[in-house]
């Protein structure tokens with residue numbers, strides 16, 4: 500496979516290989532002694548949405564390997580408006596050695612990958628956020644050991660993160676629960692694929708029932724980038740799904756709390772939880788860089 504677009508395009512062995520490389524390189528990267536395996540390789544980083552973690556971690560990761568990055572926004576390239584997705588793919592492939600893209604429509608990212616001759620890495624679409632979930636699995640395993648048989652419970656929206664967790668549960672043997680309000684379930688095709696793959700997952704509209712026995716609690720914004728107009732309604736619909744110490748009383752006593760960030764403190768997660776003893780959100784943010792460096796190293800040969 501040329502591209503890193505969705506987690507369930509890969510076998511457990513391939514994904515475990517990426518995570519092992521991420522773990523192996525982390526100490527050297529932090530000590531600034533990482534060998535330059537990718538000298539002068541150029542990574543185009545294309546953004547149609549804002550970013551802190553994805554932009555900075557990809558830019559730093561490619562530099563740590565000896566390469567360079569270019570920051571390009573949708574306003575410059577106008578992919579699909581100023582010129583076709585196909586032409587952008589063909590031209591960018593003549594200039595750079597890899598493309599990381601944060602976009603709205605997953606279909607356009609798939610089309611870009613189809614026509615690009617260099618690897619395309621999915622840096623978030625409305626449908627998926629696979630790099631985030633790779634960093635999340637790395638973080639879970641640093642704190643709790645193997646993710647196998649763990650209960651991973653996402654509290655909130657059936658969004659791009661929930662979809663990517665479902666894709667991950669189709670490959671890794673953990674149990675995934677999404678607890679969300681009725682009407683905010685994940686993508687139907689992804690649910691069907693998870694079912695067909697024999698993934699262990701369930702969806703419940705009762706947050707207390709959902710978090711019962713959880714080893715990993717996962718949170719994300721109630722409204723994603725591009726859904727700002729729905730914020731008022733979503734704040735009401737999701738109110739019972741706010742992470743508080745009371746809600747988390749039923750989780751495993753050694754549970755960890757993850758949030759992909761950015762967080763709306765006091766909305767989907769309270770200060771007491773995000774700043775509390777179970778929270779590992781900053782380890783998780785740092786691991787974006789380590790997991791993505793391993794993805795770059797694996798795909799940008």
Ligand code: CP
Nearest residue numbers: 550551552553759760
């Ligand atoms: N978690 C994440 O992708 O953060 P950014 O939107 O800041 O990149």
Ligand code: NVA
Nearest residue numbers: 658719723724759760
């Ligand atoms: N679901 C969020 C994730 C942000 C990293 C969004 O798409 O905005």
